[in-house]
Amino acid sequence: MGEKVALAPCNGMSANGLVSRVAVGDCKKENENAISICMGSTSADIEGNNNEMLKKFPIIAVNGCPNGCVNKILENKGIYVAETVAVNEILEDFEVSAKDPFRLDGEAEECVKIIKEELIKSIEKLLLE
Secondary structure (H helix, E strand, O other): OOOOEEEEEOOOOOHHHHHHHHHHHHHHHHOOOEEEOOHHHHHHOOOOOOHHHHOOOOEEEEEOOOOOHHHHHHHHOOOOOOEEEEHHHHHOOOOOOOOOOOOOOHHHHHHHHHHHHHHHHHHHHHHHO
């Protein structure tokens, strides 16, 4: 059984990017087995100084849009992604959507809850492996 799981949220400027970041933040606050990764710092680290730290725990990439930037950034650095949560795909199955990339309204908060539930499932799965 693992000890921690790293959550890598989307840093994009879409409404689902915001949902990704808030869901990761909430999940990290509520789960002692979750840590988060700053994708800005990871992207800017062209020397690869953070790569060893990024390999320490299994990573869940949380992409806001179909571009899958979180996965691409990590994979371009040779970092393995254990699980991927695609916010846009998951929310297609629900009758709620986020619309503002800067503020959460009631409907966007519902999106956060849905994504947080997916993250919890993924964390539990990885901790059991």
